[in-house]
Amino acid sequence: MTLPTQAVLQALLEHYGEELYGFELSKASGLAAGTIYPILQRLTVAGWVSARWEDPEPTRVAGRPPRRYYRLTVEGRARAVHALAARSTSRSATTGLLNRRPGVEGGLA
Amino acid sequence: VSPLTFVAVIIAAAVLCWAIFHNPCRAAVRSSGPAQNRRCGRPAIVVAYGRYPRSLGRCEYHRTAPAYRRPRSNLGAGPMTGGSLWVVSFLLPPAERKCWSAEVRSVLWESRGDRLVQRQQVRGFLWALPATIWTSWMVVVLGAMRPRREFR
Numbered sequence: 001m002t003l004p005t006q007a008v009l010q011a012l013l014e015h016y017g018e019e020l021y022g023f024e025l026s027k028a029s030g031l032a033a034g035t036i037y038p039i040l041q042r043l044t045v046a047g048w049v050s051a052r053w054e055d056p057e058p059t060r061v062a063g064r065p066p067r068r069y070y071r072l073t074v075e076g077r078a079r080a081v082h083a084l085a086a087r088s089t090s091r092s093a094t095t096g097l098l099n100r101r102p103g104v105e106g107g108l109a
Numbered sequence: 110v111s112p113l114t115f116v117a118v119i120i121a122a123a124v125l126c127w128a129i130f131h132n133p134c135r136a137a138v139r140s141s142g143p144a145q146n147r148r149c150g151r152p153a154i155v156v157a158y159g160r161y162p163r164s165l166g167r168c169e170y171h172r173t174a175p176a177y178r179r180p181r182s183n184l185g186a187g188p189m190t191g192g193s194l195w196v197v198s199f200l201l202p203p204a205e206r207k208c209w210s211a212e213v214r215s216v217l218w219e220s221r222g223d224r225l226v227q228r229q230q231v232r233g234f235l236w237a238l239p240a241t242i243w244t245s246w247m248v249v250v251l252g253a254m255r256p257r258r259e260f261r
Contacts, residue, residue: 022212023219032233033216038244045248065214
């Protein structure tokens with residue numbers, strides 16, 4: 001799982017239960033909307049995220065283009081939590097390995 | 110979508126991009142000698158903008174020509190970028206094209222207050238285009254894409 005995917009999942013988890021549109025998600029994850037678009041595409045196909053287009057009537061009144069809302073599904077939430085936890089564990093294991101000093105027990109001699 | 114269609118779309122899009130951007134400069138290189146009637150042959154996109162550094166391949170004519178003589182000088186960065194995004198959207202599968210264009214429009218509208226953010230978003234869409242095209246086609250080719258009927 002790439003870092004941008006992790007950032008998107010993190011942002012969706014932080015706003016679990018809410019619907020976020022592309023620009024909001026871009027701000028929440030700190031990535032450009034173009035970067036998160038293919039990620040959301042993959043997550044939608046995998047069933048982690050559900051997406052819907054906004055009703056066109058209010059947007060016509062407001063004079064803006066319709067937004068696409070994304071929401072983490074129940075299954076997606078469980079998987080995202082698991083995946084992020086696994087990544088965090090592996091990252092801390094790697095960091096621990098790199099921080100070991102030569103001569104210290106268990107370190108590289 | 111068959112692999113043949115996929116390849117045909119890629120080739121058609123490449124030809125379209127070439128036709129738009131590789132509009133060679135029609136200006137003769139100003140020099141006294143046998144090369145007098147040669148064209149500089151730079152793509153229009155290179156010679157069109159006044160802010161473009163002179164060292165980066167403008168012919169002598171285009172260095173000194175007034176703005177109205179430069180190709181597409183009547184177009185600003187906005188229409189050029191919009192046009193580029195429109196052209197490259199043809200690289201996406203038809204079902205995905207509408208969704209992507211709507212997303213681009215929506216994001217650019219939302220970020221309209223801040224030019225810097227808007228530029229970052231445009232750059233983001235352009236840089237992520239290979240990934241978007243690849244993902245879209247893989248989803249279509251692998252048959253995993255569900256029809257997006259919710260789009261209006």
